[in-house]
Amino acid sequence: MADQPAYPIIDSHIHLFPSSELDTLAWNKPEGPLYKxxxxxxxxSATGGPKNLEGFIFLETDRKHDLETGLKDGSGWEMPLMEVEWLKRIALGTPKEGEGHSEDDKKLCLAIVPWAPLPSGAEGMQRYVKEAAKHAGEAFKKVKGFRYLVQDKPKGVMLQDGFIEGLKWMGQKGFVFDLGIDQHNGGKWQLEEAYEMIEKAHEGVSEDNKVTVVINHLCKPDLSVYNQNDPAFVAWRTAMFKLSKCSKTFMKLSGCFSEMPASLKQAPVLEIFAALQPYLVVILATFGSFRIMFGSDWPVCTIGVDDAWKKWRQVVEKFCYLASLSEEDQIMIWSGTAIKAYGIKELM
Known part of the structure; x- marks a missing residue:
C-alpha cells in the first residue's frame, strides 16, 4: 500500500477518567483491565502523538446514576455531573495534580458528549442540562450533545414516551444524540428498535429541529461472522440500509476490536481489514463518506489488542486506499464528518 497523505484527524470517540474517580464508573471493576x-x-502515549491529530470528542463513560432520585433531588446525577467537572478541567486547562493532563492539552478537547437522563423526558432533560451547564462553566460551549447508553437496557426503553420527548427536546436545542446499541450481545431487536426510535423522534418535526443522531461502533455486529448469508449479517446489513435513510444520521467507524474474536485482534492489519471488508463495504454504500467518521473507542479498544489506536488507524487507512476514496472523501472520514455532525465551529 502506498503511503497515505497525513490528513487532519479528529478522534470522534474517546473516554477519559482519572484514577481518583474509578469507583464512580458503573462497569469498571478493580479486577478489570481498565481499572487505572x-x-x-x-x-x-497510545497514539504516539501524531502531528495531524487535531483533537478528540469525549464520550460519557457510563458513570453510576439513578434516574428517579436525579429528578427528585438531584442526588442521582452526582456522578455524571462529577464527570462534567472533570471534562471542564480538561477543556479549560486547569488540571488537579496527578490527573494526567496539562494546560496545553485543552486545545485537543474539541467536543464533549456527557450523560443525560433521556428517559426523564423534556422536563428532566431541561433540569439536568441546566445543572450540567452550571458544573461546566465556560466549558459548556464544548458540550455538543448527550448520550444515554441503551445497549444494556431492556426492550422498549428507546420507544418510551419520555425518551422520544427527550430526543425531540434535544433536536430543538441543537444537541446531538450519540446512540450506543449492541447487536452482538443484545440482539437484532436493538437494530429494529433504534430505527423506530429515530422515526418517532423525527415524526412531525421540521428538518432544522430534527435531532442529529450519531451511531456508535457500527451498532456492534458480531465480527466473528464472515459469511454474508449468515442471518446475523443479513439483519445487520438490512438495518444499516434502513438507518442510513434517516435524515441527520451519522455513523462512527469505531469500536470494532471489541466485537472481534481474540485471534483476529492479534492478527496483522491486512487480515483484520479482510475480515471487516464486508462490513465496511456496507457502511460505505449506505452512509457514504460524508456521514462516516473515524473514532478509536480508546481505551476500550486496547483490551486484548497491542498498539490498538495505531492499529485501528492503519485499518482505516487501508479502507480508504483500497476503496479508492478521493481526497475529499478521506478528509471527511478523518475529520470533516465529525466537524459537521457535532457543529465544531472552531474548525469550520
Missing part, C-alpha cells in the same frame, strides 16, 4: 487512570498523558 486513562487521561491525556496515557492517550498521547
Amino acid at each position: 487512570q486513562h487521561s491525556l498523558a496515557e492517550y498521547a
Whole structure:
C-alpha cells in the first residue's frame, strides 16, 4: 500500500477518567483491565502523538446514576455531573495534580458528549442540562450533545414516551444524540428498535429541529461472522440500509476490536481489514463518506489488542486506499464528518 497523505484527524470517540474517580464508573471493576487512570498523558502515549491529530470528542463513560432520585433531588446525577467537572478541567486547562493532563492539552478537547437522563423526558432533560451547564462553566460551549447508553437496557426503553420527548427536546436545542446499541450481545431487536426510535423522534418535526443522531461502533455486529448469508449479517446489513435513510444520521467507524474474536485482534492489519471488508463495504454504500467518521473507542479498544489506536488507524487507512476514496472523501472520514455532525465551529 502506498503511503497515505497525513490528513487532519479528529478522534470522534474517546473516554477519559482519572484514577481518583474509578469507583464512580458503573462497569469498571478493580479486577478489570481498565481499572487505572486513562487521561491525556496515557492517550498521547497510545497514539504516539501524531502531528495531524487535531483533537478528540469525549464520550460519557457510563458513570453510576439513578434516574428517579436525579429528578427528585438531584442526588442521582452526582456522578455524571462529577464527570462534567472533570471534562471542564480538561477543556479549560486547569488540571488537579496527578490527573494526567496539562494546560496545553485543552486545545485537543474539541467536543464533549456527557450523560443525560433521556428517559426523564423534556422536563428532566431541561433540569439536568441546566445543572450540567452550571458544573461546566465556560466549558459548556464544548458540550455538543448527550448520550444515554441503551445497549444494556431492556426492550422498549428507546420507544418510551419520555425518551422520544427527550430526543425531540434535544433536536430543538441543537444537541446531538450519540446512540450506543449492541447487536452482538443484545440482539437484532436493538437494530429494529433504534430505527423506530429515530422515526418517532423525527415524526412531525421540521428538518432544522430534527435531532442529529450519531451511531456508535457500527451498532456492534458480531465480527466473528464472515459469511454474508449468515442471518446475523443479513439483519445487520438490512438495518444499516434502513438507518442510513434517516435524515441527520451519522455513523462512527469505531469500536470494532471489541466485537472481534481474540485471534483476529492479534492478527496483522491486512487480515483484520479482510475480515471487516464486508462490513465496511456496507457502511460505505449506505452512509457514504460524508456521514462516516473515524473514532478509536480508546481505551476500550486496547483490551486484548497491542498498539490498538495505531492499529485501528492503519485499518482505516487501508479502507480508504483500497476503496479508492478521493481526497475529499478521506478528509471527511478523518475529520470533516465529525466537524459537521457535532457543529465544531472552531474548525469550520
